[in-house]
Amino acid sequence: DDFLDRPPEDSYNVAEFYETTEQVNAATNALYVRPWYNFVTNVSWCIGELSSGNGRTWDPRNADFVNFAITGEHGTLTQAWESLYAVVAQANAVINTLPDAAGPSVPQDVVDNAVGEARFIRASAYFYLVRIFGPIPIIADNNEYVLEPVVPRNPESDVYEFIKRDLQFAVDNCYEKIRGANYDANAKVSSGSAKAMLAKVYLYEQNYPMAYQLASEVINSGEFKLYGGDAEDGDPSGSYYDLFLTANDNNPESIFALQWTNTGIYAEGNGVQSLFAPAGVTGFSDGWSAIGPSIDLQEAYEDTEQDLRYYATIMAPGAFYPDLNGGYTVSETIDHQGCNVGVKKYVIGSAASNGGGASQSYPNNTYVLRYGELLLIHAEAALNGGGSVAEGINSFNKIRRRAGLDEIANPTLEDVFKERRIELAFEMEFWYDVVRQGPDFALNFLSNTERGTFNDDTSPPTINSETFPASMDDLLFPYPSNEIQNNPALLEAPVPYEFE
Amino acid sequence: QTQVKGVVTDENGMALPGVNILEKGTSNGVYTDFDGNYVITVKDNATLVFSYLGFVTQETAVSGRVSINVTLVESLESLDEVVVIGYGSQLKEDLSGSVSTIDTEALNNLPQVSVDQLMQGRASGVSITQNSGQPGSAVSVRIRGVNTISGSAEPLYIIDGVPISGDSNNISTSGRSIADNDLGQGDGATGVSPLAALNPSDIESINILKDASATAIYGSRGANGVVIITTKSGKNKKGTLRYNTYLAIQRPTNFYEVMDLSQYARLQNEMAEIYGLNPQIEFLNPSLLGPGTNWQQEIFDDAVMQSHEVSFSGGSEDVNYFLSAGYLDQDGTVIGSGFDRINVRANVGANITDKIKVGANLTASRTNDKLTLNNATNGIIYLSLLNNPATAVYNPDGSFAGPDLDDDFKFENPIARALSLSNRLERNRFFGNIFAELKLGKNLTYRTEFGGDFGNNVSDRFQPTFSYGEITGGESALSVRRENNDFWILKNILTFQKKFNNKHDVTVMLGQEAQESKWQGVIASDGEFVSNDVPILGTGNAIDNTDQYKGSTALSSYFGRAIYSFDNKYNITASIRADGSSKFAEGNKWGYFPSVSASWRLSNESFMDDFDAIQNIKIYGGYGEVGNQAIPNFAYGARLNTVSTGLGTGFEFANFANEDLKWESSTQTNLGLDFSVFDSRLNATVEVYNKVSKDFLYQLAVTDFITGGNSPGAIAAPWVNLGEMVNKGIDVTLNYKTKGSQDFSWNSSLTFSHYKNEVKELLGDLTIFGEMTMNTSNQNVTITQVGQPIGLFYGYKVEGIFRTLDDINGAPVQFGRPFEDALFSTTWLGDIKFKDINGDGVVNTDDRTVIGNPHPDFTFGFQNSFNYKNFDLSIFMQGSYGNDVFNAVNRSLTAGNQTYTNQLPSVLDYWSVDNPNASNPRLARNDTPNINISDRYIEDGSYLRIQNVTLGYTLPSDATSTFGINRLRVYGMIQNLYTFTKYSGYDPEIGVYNQNALLMGVDNGRYPTPRIFTLGLNVEF
Incomplete structure (x- = not known):
């Protein structure tokens, strides 16, 4: 009866999609954007920078991350859980639908590549989830659990195994690429991206030989370039500072980056600068300077003049940024959250000067993994006995040289740790680096990190010191309370995952 | 042949115009004129029959007299003798289902802005709470408990044959509330009443079908009960012109005591x-x-409300008409809110031949809502409570002031927020029906009817740039919505009615119906205007965004009903309806909804002839099955949402599919007893029911790690059928009327309702949580x-x-x-x-x-009307206990x-x-x-509220008739006069948050209902 047949008129019906190669290629686009929004904009920096002690704040809600007062009731933390699992859900939908639904005219390699991309992105989401929450339920097909609230959590080792299988699939099925001057063509992840991510996962598992080998393969493949690097794998057209300009999105250093758009629609763009920027920079009412670079981080720079990364990461009083809104001079009294400086990284300025966007929704990419970090993974794996120490030191010093610093002939693991902190500061990564050093190191480090403010009533300013003691429980974040209610199995012992 | 003349008056001596006087056994008849006078020429031995609607028909033999003055007595069972049921009407005494009728006095003498408010407390088993005191806002109507856990438990309204959903969230159509609810985080309660277009003064009767044997004829849409509203039609031959007006002051009732x-x-x-x-x-x-x-x-401030309405009605042998126009303007007691309505109505009926009758009931209206955000942590009321008393409202230069704190905790100036953010909703609506009735024979009638409901909604929200102290809004933003809703319904009904041997009365009705609802809308936004003066799309510097939505649903139905009554003692009714719905996948589209009921008029048995202590005893009962299909279209399949990405257009999975989705069903057993005592002056109705609802249509989000929760890019939970819930209850109505012949009369009506709700089954160990945003966290x-x-x-x-x-x-x-x-x-x-x-x-x-427990032990309403000579006094109380x-x-x-x-x-x-x-x-x-x-x-949350006290005075007709005025009544009314309660908030009548059945009785800064002082005038020419 046609009268009673009412298909949707304002959206596609899944059953009638994926008929053409174009549709299949577009199937993964959304996985690089919207589901990540709440995590990246609202939580990732709270964990990566506030909890780690790279930043501080007075805002009582976000301060809960600074002083280890996060509970399962915390609305911001809940967004991490929801957002990352939204990534998983969307990725699973593509992974489980595409192989059967793709039309007969779509070549198999197109389908395999798309599924590979989706599995890469699913692995990336699980990698965050396991690092933030520890044991979690592994969901490979959401449809199986749609009516089943009680799902056991799986041990961390199984989550890692699941991640590795996904990444291996992506290594085997995604297209191989060479990152060239056509940046748009670099945007999606490749087989090499998966290899690089796999190297990082092995590093977390302390499987240094595998981490080293995979990192070496990525380096030797020539797929990626260090933007501004001076070695054979360098791209002299860029620099560390240039990495974070919207115009350079998907430069050859980018391994996996979230691909925000300029529509200005909420959650389609990047909201990070809304929180990082000083008031007035964005051209909108956002620019909340919600985080200040901690005194501890400021003191961690060897030399704020010589290290080019300081200027690209932190806004010092009086600094001048010629490209920012056509020329921007930092206020002499800039004082984010009592730190006497502000944040520069990911602050890209107004919509007019950056190709669009609107408040809380800007077009600049967010890096999840870039070649600079891969070189440090390579170095760390090597120094841990995973491979040639000389090669590792070579990789390490590529990063030092690009930063304008002197080489270190015989770097220690501690040097690598410090280098990672500065290289990746405000890329929402440091917390995981601290925690993976093990609880002895992490608790000592976190409890003694200076999270206080400058007292500007004296000259020179003195420090109102603040530290917060961390305990074992603080090294993983709690599951959202509502989820425990919905799924009490989260309180029970993890159950091994049944791999196919 | 002789000429007889005289005057017809009522018991108060008021002249009755338009009384029909018939020479018995002939077609010779006349009507009284404006002053109640009549002249008729009849045979010498004739008997005159005086009949007038609402009065007891009286017969008088002429017996040679030339002047006969008659006093007609008001009928105790006045207008409710015939009760409107679905697709027909039935004598009240024959009724075997549960139907409540709202007394007409409430309709005529107590003006209300909206029909749903008017029903409050007046029918047992019907619980009505205002979800917000904001003018024009939605109420929640619950008929016999809570019947569903999905979004809407609101009843179906049938206004002159046109079905209108009470769901302000439009779950089953566009899925969008008509009001722009993007006022702020958490959204708050922003539902506007779907019934706001209807002027309550146009209503002739309201019949509420409560049990399934009564609602089964509405099949798939009857699960939450059905409210049948019939508008007025012209009656008297003589034309009548009425003018009603009132002016009211609304005043907040109480304040929180916060710190100075x-x-x-x-x-x-x-x-x-x-x-x-x-x-x-x-x-x-x-x-x-x-x-x-x-x-x-x-x-909060005193707010003015005024209403004017004019109606003309009349008719002749073959044509009757009722025409009306009304204007209402209501400011809200919370600054920045308000509502106004203009409506016109034309109801016409005509007999084209003695075999063909046609008619139309049409209304057009325009309502304007000025909406403010309330019932949310960042709503106006909340802001006023939490805001720092050290901050001024205005700066010395007259601009809005704000905090000057170097702190992240800053509250916006609620006055500034209310006055500068504008959110207007204009609803234009045209609805009604047109019908033709053909007599195909002595006993067979064919009726065809076309109804429509066409709406156009215009919503504009503008947030100008602002700067209040440390809080600045750098960008201005405009959001514009244009939406059209078209609904049509076509009915064909055959009715056969015949009385055999004066004892067997049979009515058989067969019908077919098709209906379609279509909607389409565009939302567009712009911002960063050069100034705040002319916010128009396309002139702002921001990227223009647009979003278009459209869709349709359809329902195709066949139904039939047979009523058999024997000797006015026994009645049995059976009905069945088959509904085919576009909401379900092939194989699940059709649902079947049967019912059967019976009644026994014990008082009509011969063995009861000598038993006078209790009159009008009727025992009745019924069983029926009804359904619910209030879900979005294509909920059974999976859709893709289109999104923009840096890689080009992307596609997100919008929802989880469920091919097996089927009808939600509800079965109900009803048992009732009617009786009267004291010469039929005290009437009582007691009904008990057991209602079992199952296979709820529910959007089951079991855990956020499956769906992604509230995150952008989350996949909407699937609609499923699950669970079973039982509502058991008792409804009692007591009605007392004094004999109407004295100067003093008293009419009192007490309603009492109790229900017990119990969830019998959910999916496995599933527990369902009612979630809401409070202080930025869920x-x-x-x-x-x-x-x-x-x-x-x-x-x-x-x-x-x-x-x-x-x-x-x-x-x-x-x-x-x-x-x-x-x-x-x-x-x-x-x-x-x-x-x-x-x-x-x-x-x-x-x-x-x-x-x-938000469920009350019982709710009640107590209506009292007193008349003394020309004075009328009405006192209405209602309340809730144990919630x-x-x-x-x-x-x-x-x-x-x-x-x-x-x-x-x-x-x-x-x-x-x-x-x-x-x-x-x-x-x-x-x-x-x-x-x-x-x-x-x-x-x-228990309370007893003196909801309404009205004192009216009708000028003596001899005083007014010299001015050509038939009736002139002035009245004063106080609504929400006083509330007895222990509740510490503004108002214990909380309602249901955005009509969500899981969020009953949550006060999150609800807009309190004001006290209203009204002065009004009714004039009839």
Whole structure:
């Protein structure tokens, strides 16, 4: 009866999609954007920078991350859980639908590549989830659990195994690429991206030989370039500072980056600068300077003049940024959250000067993994006995040289740790680096990190010191309370995952 | 032949115009004129029959007289003799289903803005609460308990044959509330009433079908009950012109007592000391400070309401008409809110031949809503309560003031917010029907009817740039919505009626119906305008965004009903309906809904002839099955949403599919007893029912790790059929009328309703939580689980405050926080001691339990009308007993965990070493568990409200008739005069949050219902 047949008129019906190669290629686009929004904009920096002690704040809600007062009731933390699992859900939908639904005219390699991309992105989401929450339920097909609230959590080792299988699939099925001057063509992840991510996962598992080998393969493949690097794998057209300009999105250093758009629609763009920027920079009412670079981080720079990364990461009083809104001079009294400086990284300025966007929704990419970090993974794996120490030191010093610093002939693991902190500061990564050093190191480090403010009533300013003691429980974040209610199995012992 | 003349009056001596006088046994007849006079020429031995609607027909033999004056007596069973049922009508005495009729007096003498408000408390088994006091806002109507756990439990309205959903969220069509609900985070309660277009003065009768044997004829849409509204038609031959007007002042009833400036300053000082913050210099000596800004006084104000309406009605033998026009303008008591309506109506009926009758009932209206955000933490009311009294409303230069604090906790100036953010909704609506009735034979009638409901909604929301102190809004933003809704329905009905041997009365009805609903809309936005003066799309600098939506649903139905009654004693009715719906996949489209009911008029049995003590005894009962299909279209399949990405257009999975989705069904058994005593002056109806609803259509989001929860890119949970729920209840109606022949008369009606709701089954061990945004975080407020009523309040139980070290010794650890004297992450003296419900030695999320029940033990309404000579007095009370309220406002106002936030004065009595017997916990920092959802915030929501007192005076007709005025009545009315309650918030009538069945009785800064003083005038020519 046609009268009673009412298909949707304002959206596609899944059953009638994926008929053409174009549709299949577009199937993964959304996985690089919207589901990540709440995590990246609202939580990732709270964990990566506030909890780690790279930043501080007075805002009582976000301060809960600074002083280890996060509970399962915390609305911001809940967004991490929801957002990352939204990534998983969307990725699973593509992974489980595409192989059967793709039309007969779509070549198999197109389908395999798309599924590979989706599995890469699913692995990336699980990698965050396991690092933030520890044991979690592994969901490979959401449809199986749609009516089943009680799902056991799986041990961390199984989550890692699941991640590795996904990444291996992506290594085997995604297209191989060479990152060239056509940046748009670099945007999606490749087989090499998966290899690089796999190297990082092995590093977390302390499987240094595998981490080293995979990192070496990525380096030797020539797929990626260090933007501004001076070695054979360098791209002299860029620099560390240039990495974070919207115009350079998907430069050859980018391994996996979230691909925000300029529509200005909420959650389609990047909201990070809304929180990082000083008031007035964005051209909108956002620019909340919600985080200040901690005194501890400021003191961690060897030399704020010589290290080019300081200027690209932190806004010092009086600094001048010629490209920012056509020329921007930092206020002499800039004082984010009592730190006497502000944040520069990911602050890209107004919509007019950056190709669009609107408040809380800007077009600049967010890096999840870039070649600079891969070189440090390579170095760390090597120094841990995973491979040639000389090669590792070579990789390490590529990063030092690009930063304008002197080489270190015989770097220690501690040097690598410090280098990672500065290289990746405000890329929402440091917390995981601290925690993976093990609880002895992490608790000592976190409890003694200076999270206080400058007292500007004296000259020179003195420090109102603040530290917060961390305990074992603080090294993983709690599951959202509502989820425990919905799924009490989260309180029970993890159950091994049944791999196919 | 003789000429007879005379005057016809009522018992008060008022002339009755338009009384039909017939010479018995002939077609010779006349009508009385304006002054009740008549002249008729009849045979000498004739008998005159005087009939007039609403009065007892009287016969008088002429017996040679030439002047006969007649006094007609008002009929005790006046208008409700014939009751409108679905697709027909039936004598009340024959009725075997449960139907409540709203008494017409309420309709005529007590003006109300909206029809749903008018029904409140007047029919047993029908619970009506206003979800918000905002003019034009939606109410929630619950017929016999809560029948569904999915979005809408609102009944179906049939207005002159046109079905109109009571669901303000439009779940089953566009899925969007008509109102632009993007006012702020958490959205708040923004539902506007779908019935606002209807002028209550146009209504002739309201019949509420309550049990399934009555509603089954509406099949798939009858599960929540059906309200049949019939508008007026012309009756008298003589034309009547009426003018009704009133002017009303609406006034807020009460205020919260929050801290004044000196108390606030004291609190800030003491917090600063505890938190180790620098003291605020201006607060150094709190006792010198004045009262500061009283934000509540600023946002609440007296508001004016006025109404004018004019109607013409009349008719002749073959044509009748009713024409009306009305205008209503209502300001809201919260600054910036308001509602107005213009409506016209034309109801016409005509006999084209003695075999063909045609007619139309048409109305057009325009309503305008000025909406403000309420029932949300950042709503106007909330802001006025939490805002700092140290901040002024205006700067000396007249601009809006704001805080000048170097702090992240700043509250917007609610006056500025209310006055500068404009959110207007204009609804244009045209609905009604046109029909033709053909007599195909002596007993067979064919009726065809076409109805339509065409709406156009225009919504404009503009946020200008602003700067209030430290709070600035750099960008202006405009959001514009244009939406069209088209609904049509076509019915074909055959009715056969015949009486055999004067004893067997048979009515058979067969019908077919097709209906379609279509909607389409465009939302567009722009921003960054050069100035705030001309916000027009395309002129702003921001990227223009557009979003288009469209869709349609269809329903195709066949139905039939047979009524057989024997000798006015026994009646049996059976009906069946088949509905085919576009909501379900092939194979599940059709649903079948049968019913059967019977009644026995015990009083008509011959053996009862000598029994006079109790009259009109009727026993009746019925069983029926109805359905519900109020879900979005294509919920059974999976859709893709289109999104923009840096890689080009992308596609997100919008929802989980469920091919097996089928009808929600509800079966109901109803037993009733009617009887009268005291010469039929006291009428009683007692009904009991058992209603079983099952296979609820429910969007089941079991866990956020499956769907992604509230995250962008989350996949909407699938619609499923699950569970079973039972509502058992009793409805009692008592009605008393004095004999109408004296100067004094009294008419009283008492309704009493009780239901017990129990969830019998959900999916497996599933518990369903009612979630809402409070203070920027999502909180589970209610729990629904098997064996309990739906939507019980859920949280921790409080044992008291840790006052001494002895209290702490051996106490269970609270939320993993060590007992330690620190501001963060610890439990210490002065903190709330929560109860270890499961006895495992620690207090954690497992210790949540049921802490309150929003369902009342019973609700009641008590209507009294007194008439003494020309005075009429009406007193109406209604209330609810035994229901709990979750007072989320109190939770914020006693949190004591944030600086720069106003609180109740009781917070100053916080625990400290010097104040160990304090009533409130210690001042803690933001993350304190002291504010966890607990029974601290549960209050008794019982109330008795004097809802309406009206005193009217009708001028004697001899005084007014010289001016050509037939009737002139002046009245004064006070609505919401007084409420007896223990509830500490504004108003215990909380309603249901955005009509969500899981969020009943949650007060999150609800717009309180004002007290209304009305002065009105009714004139009839």
